[in-house]
Amino acid sequence: MQHTISVLVENEFGVLSRVAGLFSGRGFNIDSVSVAPTNEEGMSRMTIVTRGDEQILEQINKQLNKLIDVIKVIDFTDGSGIEREMALIKVTAEDENRAEVLRIVDIFRAKIIDVTPKSYTIEATGNPVKVEAILDLLRPLGLKELVRTGAVTIGRGAKGWKG
């Protein structure tokens, strides 16, 4: 089962390798990871999409908490989070395909951010399922290059992570 975990970390030297090393060293999977600074000084936030049964997830949670630089671990598995991902997609667009690409972009409320006579580059944002869906439609037209940010997640409601 897939799980999304947010990890608030001290923005210290080597913190990314500590988290990544924990996953590889203990045989946990990472499907995606994204990391950037937060509004709080010296604090970064990672969103990790991982998979495993309940026992593995409990270990991942505890092991992350055990790292000295980890401030808080939030598990969004119960659907309490809103998930978004961005994809930059370079797709072949020639002749009659050009109109088809535009239609798909329109349906998904995506944007064309670069254009050449032979290609479009698209920016698509949404939850990861939506990103998968637009990719499924564009793939037959010829994907030249794909960059995804991985999911980022925030909790629903008025409360921040501190409660």
Added chain:
Amino acid sequence: MKMNGARIMLECLKKEGVDTIFGYPGGTVINIYDELFGFKEIRHILPRHEQAGTHAADGYARATGRVGVCLATSGPGATNTVTGIATAYMDSIPMVIITGQVPTPLIGNDAFQEVDIIGITRPCTKHSFLVRDVKDLALIMKKAFYIARSGRPGPVLVDLPKDVQIAQTEFVYPETVEIRSYKPNLEGHPRQVEKAVAMMLDSHRPVMYVGGGAVLGNAADELTALARKLTIPVTTTLMGLGSFPENDPNSLGMLGMHGAYCANMAMTNSDLIIAIGARFDDRVTGKLGTFAPHAKIIHVDVDPTSIKKNVRVDLPIVGDVKDVLTKMIKQADKLKDKVAEFKTGLASWHGDIAGWKEKHPIGYKNSSTIIKPQFVIQKLRELSDADAIIATDVGQHQMWTAQFFQFNKPRTLLTSGGLGTMGYGLPAAMGAQAAFPGRQVITICGDGGVQMNIQEIATLVQNKLPVKIVILNNNFLGMVRQWQELFFDKRYSSTCMELPIDFVKLADAYGAKGFSTSKPGDVEKMIKQGFKEKGPVIMEFKIAREEKVLPMVPAGAALNEMVLNA
């Protein structure tokens, strides 16, 4: 006062109460050594190899309960500490390792003797720091010691570039330290403790299963008090030996792969296991599917990751074992009638255990013509001081020591339990002897492991550390040979040492005393003679070559499927 980084580092050690460090000089720590010259408050001991220095700091920490400190230069000096760090990490030993590093502008340039020691040791340290500004040094040292000794202890590495050692700043040592992302939970939840005591008093076949956490958490007295109050039998892991006196009638001795029959049977038949500072290692549980099939499990540990890692747990209690055990005693005291009733109800369980003890006690067949290693261990116990510190290496002699020495006090056994590091015993004994110059410190080794750090005899002689080195010599890598005998049709692939070593001459070469015998009748005399010597001594016993460690739970078998005689 303004000082350079090297001096600040030493002042920090002084503030932390460090009296001894084990270190090896080199290019990137030469500034620290210059400051050490004439620095009277800290004793510096020069081992002959950085690995040994790290094990010595580890032995010092295990014997005293304080943080052990070692120092190495960058590059090869730093990589030589890795085995010692991993050994300490696996057994949760508080240590601070200081490594020199190339100057900050050169980091990443493949400079001479540069290595990314933070990266190399990341999986085997509790935490690590690269000091990039001398202004951060004092706070980092404070944090390093705090992290090393608090919560579940462990080794912390501080990598100190040469230019930071030279740079000057005002020295102010912080009084307190606060790390927002590190707050170990030390207090056991009172409701959980109440539930645990209720579960104990409802049980009929309880066992306390005690690990190294009880030793590290200085909880031996509380553990002993609770076990005696409730008359619950106690079995310990290798790391837990000494936390509960083995001469107590409720002691089952060690459990697991080479544990006592009664201990393994008690676990298998128990209806309640109270795990205290133990982590259900595979050498303890045997086959997980058949481990303690009838038992509920209470698990007390300061490290939440240990709980439910390998086995299901019915009642977890996260907290310092000393705190939790103290609360349990108080709770039991509130329930005097229930406790009396419970103790009466244990009669048949105690009867079962007595039966198992009688049926297959830990034993061996002695001989009048050839020295049995178990006999040497028993004689060592008989002839040594009650508070003698024993450091072992890894292998057969380690298991014989665990089975036959009888440990009654905590911190008297120093052994590499988790990592199983050959070469650990001699340098660990050296560290313990440096901490306790007046106590008897004995290292029990095999002829294989002792040769992995044999060079440290020089350090013992030079520093007047009178460690007694007992070598049980079977001219084999005995434990692997035993596996080859039992599971690989006696195909002794590369386990025979072939070349016999003259350990008496070797001792002589280092300026130590050496004795050797192959006669059972001489064992007692030689031990007495060795113990009488003022300096370090090698006592070599040429033992029965193919003696096995028994009983044995074969790897992957259930705990109650022990090989008793093979």
